[in-house]
Amino acid sequence: MPEEVASHEIVVVGGGAAGLELVTQLGNHYGTNGRVRVTLIEKNRTHIWKPMIHAVAAGSLNPGEHELNYLAQAHWHHFRYRIGEMVGLDRAQQLVNTAGSLDEEGREVTPARSFHYDTLIIAVGSVTNDFGTPGVAEHAVPLETLDQAVRFNKRLVNACIRAHAQPGDVQPGQLYVAIIGAGATGTELAADLHQTVRDVLAFGLDRVHAERDVRIVLIEAADRILPALPPRISTAALELIQHLGVEVRTGARVTEVTADGVFFADGSFLPSELVVWAAGVKAPEFLAHLDGLEANRINQLLVRPTLQTTLDDRIFAIGDCADCPRPGLAGSVPPRAQAAHQQAAHLVRQVRLMLEQKPLEPYIYRDYGSLVTLGQHATLGVLAGMAGQKSLFIEGFIARQMYRSLYKMHQMALHGVVKTLVGSFARSVARNTAPRVKLH
Numbered sequence: 001m002p003e004e005v006a007s008h009e010i011v012v013v014g015g016g017a018a019g020l021e022l023v024t025q026l027g028n029h030y031g032t033n034g035r036v037r038v039t040l041i042e043k044n045r046t047h048i049w050k051p052m053i054h055a056v057a058a059g060s061l062n063p064g065e066h067e068l069n070y071l072a073q074a075h076w077h078h079f080r081y082r083i084g085e086m087v088g089l090d091r092a093q094q095l096v097n098t099a100g101s102l103d104e105e106g107r108e109v110t111p112a113r114s115f116h117y118d119t120l121i122i123a124v125g126s127v128t129n130d131f132g133t134p135g136v137a138e139h140a141v142p143l144e145t146l147d148q149a150v151r152f153n154k155r156l157v158n159a160c161i162r163a164h165a166q167p168g169d170v171q172p173g174q175l176y177v178a179i180i181g182a183g184a185t186g187t188e189l190a191a192d193l194h195q196t197v198r199d200v201l202a203f204g205l206d207r208v209h210a211e212r213d214v215r216i217v218l219i220e221a222a223d224r225i226l227p228a229l230p231p232r233i234s235t236a237a238l239e240l241i242q243h244l245g246v247e248v249r250t251g252a253r254v255t256e257v258t259a260d261g262v263f264f265a266d267g268s269f270l271p272s273e274l275v276v277w278a279a280g281v282k283a284p285e286f287l288a289h290l291d292g293l294e295a296n297r298i299n300q301l302l303v304r305p306t307l308q309t310t311l312d313d314r315i316f317a318i319g320d321c322a323d324c325p326r327p328g329l330a331g332s333v334p335p336r337a338q339a340a341h342q343q344a345a346h347l348v349r350q351v352r353l354m355l356e357q358k359p360l361e362p363y364i365y366r367d368y369g370s371l372v373t374l375g376q377h378a379t380l381g382v383l384a385g386m387a388g389q390k391s392l393f394i395e396g397f398i399a400r401q402m403y404r405s406l407y408k409m410h411q412m413a414l415h416g417v418v419k420t421l422v423g424s425f426a427r428s429v430a431r432n433t434a435p436r437v438k439l440h
């Protein structure tokens with residue numbers, strides 16, 4: 001049965017960057033007035049900023065220092081958090097249907113439920129797209145969630161310990177890591193792994209030699225790494241990671257992933273203990289079957305410039321799960337952190353206009369440029385030109401500070417300035433009392 005309703009129910013499905021920033025701001029605005037109730041539906045218990053996932057996988061970032069608990073955030077910012085995974089929609093009855101959730105022992109925590117909405121905002125993000133490649137689901141580790149990143153890191157550390165403890169020599173492929181997809185996640189992971197593997201081995205695993213036994217291979221089907229970013233960033237990043245010793249294969253199409261490695265279209269085979277699949281994303285499959293709403297070929301919901309879905313004014317979609325047009329320009333809004341942040345802020349204003357029964361405003365994506373961080377080695381970026389000026393290439397300290405500022409903006413949207421500064425200081429102190437790399 002649906003839960004008791006308020007005078008206006010705002011339901012947000014998905015607690016990623018866009019969804020969590022949105023419910024936090026809406027809760028701050030409306031959560032205590034008794035007229036509007038804000039509910040977040042999310043299957044996970046904690047949140048971490050998605051651009052940091054690769055650092056968790058590499059072991060250079062301890063997720064416990066950056067995780068946000070949804071239940072606590074809901075209490076502090078006056079919205080409701082309900083555990084559940086959206087599986088269906090009844091537009092006539094204005095109900096979101098969720099599956100039941102189970103704990104690690106298979107016991108039911110929450111039953112299948114329905115939630116009434118007056119305004120529904122879908123912000124469920126994206127999932128890995130394996131393009132139907134055989135063996136990916138069974139043998140490759142995607143990096144879309146915190147659990148997946150932690151799983152990969154544990155496998156990496158265990159592989160190093162196993163190689164050190166075994167009686168014989170390290171075998172070819174035993175400590176090879178194949179990263180399929182040289183977008184931002186794959187490229188950043190490759191650079192980060194170069195250092196963190198050496199850090200792990202430095203803690204007494206002296207029977208393994210990093211230069212001899214460890215091999216990191218970055219694989220991309222396009223003709224260059226970081227194909228979605230400007231060529232200048234791609235060229236600079238390629239030079240740096242090759243200098244580190246990362247092997248790069250471009251124009252390489254993977255045809256199968258096995259328990260022992262990766263097969264390519266040219267018939268060659270790369271033995272590998274660990275395979276990461278970062279080659280593509282799509283929106284979750286259930287979005288293509290949401291009571292008649294329009295979706296594109298990768299399951300993204302089609303939305304108008306107001307961020308309302310094309311067939312239902314009461315339903316909005318934002319973030320990676322939305323195919324949002326760019327009026328006057330070709331293509332859709334790209335799936336970037338800055339877009340999610342902008343759309344969340346825009347929807348706060350849209351909700352205010354809607355509740356005041358005023359016309360909604362179109363969302364206009366503002367591209368401030370692109371940044372990529374290559375571990376502790378370098379940060380590269382291009383700032384978008386303003387008023388017809390050329391883009392500006394940046395690197396080094398300035399680029400690193402700008403990259404960090406993106407995360408700070410996300411934190412300030414969730415916690416405010418004071419808590420963000422205090423949290424940053426506490427983490428800086430903690431880093432001096434723990435290993436630089438996660439070892440368990």
